[in-house]
Amino acid sequence: MEAVADRLSLVFGALADPTRRAILTRLTQGEATVAELAQPHRMSQPAVSKHLKVLEKAGLVSRTRRATTRLSRLEAEPLREVTTWLASYQRFWDESHERLDDLLAALQAKGNDHAQD
């Protein structure tokens, strides 16, 4: 479980930055060069490369070389893991709260019975 948590920390750290989220959004449309990724952000290519390194370390991006250019590609698996992460926690509380709904309804019904006594 610690391994999962460590991986999640890396993914969340990577996702915490708006520029990196914008880069990931751009990569959902397909592979891109550093220059293409830098263009909408008016950032230097080294600055974008720095962001790409963080994303690569989190497993969110893989990089390949084609001729003289390096292409970045989105890797979706860690995002799926993050989605599962919250979904199960959500389920824990959804189910607890549905039980609480049930209990509150029963308590109120009991309260009404007493009122009629």
Place this chain on the structure above:
Amino acid sequence: MPKTEITAVPGSPLVTITRDFDAPRDLVFRAYTEPALLEQWLGPHGLTTVVERYETRDGGKWRYVQTSPDGGSHAFHGVFHGDPAPEAIVQTFEYEGVPGHVKLDSVTLTEAGGKTRVRTTAAFTCVEDRDAMVAAGMEYGVREGDERLAELLAKLQAG
């Protein structure tokens, strides 16, 4: 059906949980502070919660043990800060399986139009603790998950 809204912002050590209940505030407060009632709803179906102590006063201690159908059990304990009131139930929370990673829970109940909104803010000491705690739910969620939920829904509809 009311929905439990959970916010866990990436990079932050907080989780907020918000939920509306179709009941007056006093009753919801009782469900949160009376052990016999707490045992009936805390945790998904199949998980048995036994409250060993629940001293609802400033400095009072609490401890409960949750047992899953496969027999695995997990204990949690903490301390109340301030006398619990509908305006604020403040308590620390520590999983005994991973001692030293304490979180601070604040629950506020507000009533409007006969409904009660419960807002819980859970503050962990660091982002890693927050992420690990939420990840711990993963194990259970995957194993029990939809099957238990479907069972509960069927029961609710029958009743």
